[in-house]
Amino acid sequence: MPDTIVTVAALRRQIANQLRAGWGDDSAQRPDLDAKLLVAHALGANAANLTLRDDEPVAAPLVEAALALARRRFRGEPVARIVGEREFWGLPFRLSPGTLVPRPDSETVVEAAVAEFRRRGTENPVIIDLGTGSGCILLAVLSELPGAFGIGTDRSEDAVRTARDNAARFGLGGRAAFLVADWAAGISGSFDAILTNPPYVDGEDLPELPVEVIHHDPRLALDGGADGLDHYRRIVPELGRLLKPGGFAVFEFGYRQAAMFSDLARAHGWSPVLLRDLPGHDRAAVLTR
Ligand code: GLN
Numbered sequence: 001m002p003d004t005i006v007t008v009a010a011l012r013r014q015i016a017n018q019l020r021a022g023w024g025d026d027s028a029q030r031p032d033l034d035a036k037l038l039v040a041h042a043l044g045a046n047a048a049n050l051t052l053r054d055d056e057p058v059a060a061p062l063v064e065a066a067l068a069l070a071r072r073r074f075r076g077e078p079v080a081r082i083v084g085e086r087e088f089w090g091l092p093f094r095l096s097p098g099t100l101v102p103r104p105d106s107e108t109v110v111e112a113a114v115a116e117f118r119r120r121g122t123e124n125p126v127i128i129d130l131g132t133g134s135g136c137i138l139l140a141v142l143s144e145l146p147g148a149f150g151i152g153t154d155r156s157e158d159a160v161r162t163a164r165d166n167a168a169r170f171g172l173g174g175r176a177a178f179l180v181a182d183w184a185a186g187i188s189g190s191f192d193a194i195l196t197n198p199p200y201v202d203g204e205d206l207p208e209l210p211v212e213v214i215h216h217d218p219r220l221a222l223d224g225g226a227d228g229l230d231h232y233r234r235i236v237p238e239l240g241r242l243l244k245p246g247g248f249a250v251f252e253f254g255y256r257q258a259a260m261f262s263d264l265a266r267a268h269g270w271s272p273v274l275l276r277d278l279p280g281h282d283r284a285a286v287l288t289r
Helices: 008-023 031-044 060-074 079-083 105-122 136-144 157-169 232-244 258-267
Strands: 084-087 090-094 127-128 149-154 176-180 190-195 244-254 269-274 282-288
Touching: 008 031, 008 060, 031 060, 031 079, 060 079, 079 084, 079 190, 084 105, 090 136, 090 157, 105 244, 105 269, 105 282, 127 136, 127 258, 136 149, 136 157, 136 176, 136 190, 149 157, 157 176, 190 232, 232 244, 232 258, 258 269, 258 282
Parallel strands: 127 149, 127 190, 149 176, 190 244
Antiparallel strands: 084 090, 244 282, 269 282
16 A cells, blocks of 8 residues: 655644643644644754755654654654754754743843843843753844953853853854852952843742753752742842943743832842833843832
């Protein structure tokens, strides 16, 4: 019996239907998009090489490979982990076990930092990104500001390696350095800006996180202690020592933490200006003296 020919479009449809059948009408899930990305990955296509035609036939071993990826997705592994990459600020960031999957929320931090530098007309800003993970916040900012230089720190050696790799891939290796450090411990110097997205999930939300997050993002990058602000209490007192006079900081935080974070910042002499993410939550703040 001749093998049935499976096309790219049919394979996407089959995977999307399998995912949909399992997920029911869970509106947080996007079976069509996931199917498209998984098929592209199985077939060796990526953002730079999106040449798959809908009517292209797919060889049987590749059909099997795509179905195997779909099973991983169905068991809760995020697409970004399966394909090892996630787009942030238009750049394809490589991921590894020590990095959080970049979230669109963090683009709020990038946008604020770039706007603040442009408003100030800072010529060659020197930036530090504390807890850099994949390097997404720092590298996105550097991609916008050709005269900027940045340092990213992370407690995870694996994350530092991945961030360095991302910098090189984007042609930013000459303007970014990455170091293993516990926040800013052992770092001196005076920076024009400090950017940070510390772990902020609180004790109540941590057990409620979806499988995609709790089983696949590093706990080190999520757990913010009882009220979610443990790490902020360590970082905020360091700002004065790290920033140039007149420098600023941009912090990301959880969607219910704006008031608590603002109180903490004010207690250390900083004035917060709150910023909203796309869904409209207060998500970040710019601090100045
Ligand atoms: N936004 C992440 C989440 O999915 C948390 C990231 C962080 O703690 N900084 O909950």
